[in-house]
Amino acid sequence: MILSIASGKGGTGKTTLAVSLALALDNTVLLDCDIEEPNVHLFVQPEIRNEQRVEVPAPRFIKERCTGCGKCVEFCQFNALALIKDEVLIFRHLCHNCGGCTIVCPENALPAEMVEIGRLYKARGLGGIDVIWGAILPHQVRGTKLISEVKKNANPSAITIIDCPPGTAHPMVKAVDGSDFCLLVTEPTLFGLNDLKLSVETLRLLDIPCGIVVNRSNLGNIELIEDYARKENIPILMKIPYSREFAEAYSRGTITLAQDSQWVAQARQMLQTITELRSHPQRTQQTQQTKRT
Template sequence: MVITVASGKGGTGKTTVAASMADVLNDCVYMDGDVEEPNGHILLNPEIKLTEKVFKTLPSIDFGKCDFCGKCIEVCEFNALINLKSEIILFEEMCHSCGACIYFCPQKAISEVPKEIGVLRYGTAKDNITFFDGILRIGEPSAVPLLKRLKSKIENGKITIIDSPPGTSCSMVEAVKDSDYCVLVTESTPFGLNDLKLAVDVLKIIGIPFGIIINKYQPEFRQLEEYITANGFDLLLKIPFEREIAEAYSKGILPVTYKPELRNHFKKLMTEISGKIKPEKVNAG
């Protein structure tokens, strides 16, 4: 069973919610999918046991074989290759590693070479949380290949919680797709509402059931709850806007560790979510 925590807007509290869910479940897997700016380790303090380098493949041209026919440039949709007549240059950050240039080269002059895009880390947090995160190499444009590698570590049997990157584009979709359920975290501001709607659009397109948590809840911003009610969405939890919670977060402390009432809410929440997921999916892991 895979539950992803996503948001649209950054800074609404995805990591706080995802880490709190892991903390109350304890026997589970937590994956930090925000590989551009991973913060889950700050809140869960894992003991890292293993670090694995992750590579993507880039084309490398053997100029002993290349006759500058230009086929590789013709088949590259991303304009990652340019022909300087005496040399063909690759713009690494434009390359999507699709492999078309390698396949179509008539001289078989192009081979694959690995390029490090970041690392995966594996460890244990609290008592029994299996912890994974990914750290994208700075300057690397796409988070998607690293996220795919991270998600390849999902195993059946345990509940896996994925902390998604913000936004609604390719990396968020990569984190969320194939999940059994998604928790959308929003906040009581017009920004939170606007970006919640965008995230809902994505989940509807890829067909993933979801519920909503309002973090930094302020009752005076009524439009948010009106939107949730009018659309018949599940409002799972409201976490109040309190300076105390913000201060604890600033030190890397989860609110569920010192607020017993909130801890109970999260426990109930996890039971509720398990109930929402189709039984065959729970059995299948």
């Protein structure tokens, strides 16, 4: 089973939940798809067994071959090329590495060469769990390839837990796509509720069943989330109260939830509920706002 952990808003506790579930449940694999800011590895004491460069083809400009025809600039959908005097400038942070300019150039002045966009790490972490994450290089913005590489490590015979990027844009969709179930972590605040709504809408478009985990459930106003969940018929599967002690331990790199036997029992119960929800799926309601019609 693939269980993804997402949230619209950042900082709600996705990583805390992902790490804790991976430790509390049996036979788990933990994937961190938040490649812009991967954090799972900071909490699992990973012993890295394999580090791999992930590369994509990128154009390299050869001035001697260029006739200044401008076909590459005209083709590029992402405004990543500009013809200034007799030279093509490549704006790397806008380039999607689609390879179009390489194909369209009649003089072969923009041949493709492989460039690194980030690293893929495979490690053995706390409790002997396999932990895989990707980290994109800070000036590279095209991360979907790296997310795919991380997701290739999903294990069909285990519970694969995926820590997803925040937001509801392409990286989040790429990370949750193909999940059997998604846990949406939120907090009982107006920000939490607003971003929860956006995530639910996204998951409905993808037809992925979901449940809610309310973190810091004792701070703010829990009714905000409960009212919404009831109205939308989405189960609240867990509430995790804020504790100063826990926050301080987290700040030092220790997530203590899975050391609490009561919490572990709750986590196992939640897995049971998810399994039942999957075998008796609720009818998913399509939202009005469909992006692509």
